[in-house]
Amino acid sequence: MTDISKLGEFGLIHRLTDGIKIKNSSTLKGVGDDCAVMHYPDKEVLMTTDMLMEGVHFDLTYIDLQHLGYKAAMVNISDIFAMGGTPRQMTVSLAISKRFSVEDMEMFYSGLQMACDKWNIDIVGGDTTSSYTGMAISITCIGEADKEDIIYRNGAKDTDLICVSGDLGAAYMGLQLLEREKHVYYQQVEEAKKKNDKNALKMLTDFQPDFAGREYLLQRQLKPEARGDVIENLRKMNIKPTAMMDVSDGLSSELMHICEQSGCGCRVYEKNIPIDYQTAVMAEEMNMNVTTCALNGGEDYELLFTVPIGDLDKVRQLDDVKLIGNITKKEYGLQLVARDGNEFELKAQGWNPLA
Template sequence: MFDNTDRTELSAMGEFGLINHLAQHFSPSNPNTVMGIGDDCAVIDKGDHFALVTTEILQEGINFDLSFHPLKHLGYKAISMVISDIYAMNGLAEQVLVGIGLSNRFSLEAVEELYAGMQLACEHFGVDLVGGDTSTSRGGLLISLTAVGRVDKQKICYRKGAKESDLLVVTGDLGGAYMGLQILEREKKVFLEVPTMQPDIAQYDYIVGRQLRADARKDIIDQFNIMGIIPTSMIDVSDGVASELFHLAKASGVGFHVYEEKLPIDTQTVDTALAFDLNPSIVALNGGEDFELLFTLSQKDYESIKNMPDFTVIGHVTEQSGKNLLISKSGNQFDIKAQGWPDSQKD
């Protein structure tokens, strides 16, 4: 029962604390609910397979800034974000539903531009947009998305399942989306101060693209199926590697050693981070919105991935539950701290 009588500020709990507090009041009662709150998707037993269901909310001023985020790119990114959770369970997305809250500052043409981006994403990922809802909003554009997918029962991946000595692997590169955001916010500030100044983002094309138009890693799931690989645990990198490690460690009852020298960081990300007086490794661990896949893998599968350019082994699993350490290039050890309230546009 919800019987608190005192006022508790949400900031005192943090994002993860709030989720855990609410989740303890709900437990599945239907026999076909395999997994409720606590993973990237809810898992429902459909007999010959598992159905996967997940949801995302994007709010203007918190998750995106329309002063520099084109609506078409935003529509594409929104679909990519929600189906990324399906891929994190080793499944394939099939349907999405989209609810939007709109103010009267939006024209029909603007809404069409948003949905044109969604249509492109649906076509690219083979997903059907099958419904949704619309409402008036007084606080800017609001987008609520639900994705439905499926996975073979023997192939499903949860956050739990990582075992001592498993390899820790990440796809793609890290930190680019965060540094792209820094560039866009810098150029916005310059424009507001000097409206005649044109944005200077051509040399940052890769990282700006990582921020504006995310791509969920369906291709990785396709590669897993071709190679016959099933990760022992998996999560998508939406809030940053540090936060995702926290989830994997908690669910699996393990710890991780991450090696700084192994973190895959694009040269454009490195150069931009240094120009902003930021440590590229910290950016890679805490940046968020890369939508890569972070997973653990049995050592016996290493030979299958060692020459694959999209896979980087960045560490391994330890038996020290909840103890996540970064091993620096100089050999020093540092605790990896999970970040809460990871929304990219928050103050």
């Protein structure tokens, strides 16, 4: 393992970014000057940024640095798709403590690069510095779109259909699973320590968490995918959503944003909310309400969008997209129609990092 202080900031940046090849004609200058330089003569420029803090957004006891790099990139890419855009450039800022080696950082960058390669994005700059405490990651992503293709949150109209891609709640259940296995591990370590059982402690270094049959949940938590494929399909089918955003804080929270900004209400049917089999089984096992998990879990990075009711037939043909309800007049509020027909007011209990 190579000590980062041996390379210094510029040496490390050089090592991490040396192999980067510029792929987009809009990128004129990448890493290596005071600024990156881009050119967007015929497009609108989209910009999004996200900050991930160790202990708050990720726990290095269960996510490795390569997956972390991949996920950090994907959550930003997802925001560009959520506006109907195409991601093009990215800057990456990292603050790291002394416990990381050059090889660790290479793993992080390989994850980043994998996500960027998937969507043809150039890493054009960033900042690499130290942290006395936890790791901090800040990524900014730039994308492009034709003016008429940009989808804001404020265009939903009464009678519009509400659609969501993929399924919901799995990333959240994946997190519960990881937390549970971590807890089991530490409990066993504690017990072995209490009994001063050195043999048991030794064996615990080979502790294998029980993830059999739950691979999908882990994948959703550790390796989320931005749904650029859905954007491509919408374009192919000539469907222009009236409002769109990605599901990062939870379906309830995102519905609230769209309804608030569009000045409307909504009616969502519990039975239509897409939930994977593994999510349902895991929720049952943990004695949790699976609909609550799907509504408020977050980190799904699926696309939530509304389309005019006239697009019903086209939307039905969309791959991996479900109709979950419809937009209503504002005075009807946000309603969830339960399986038994009862109606409840939807409350956004989405993840609040400041609570």
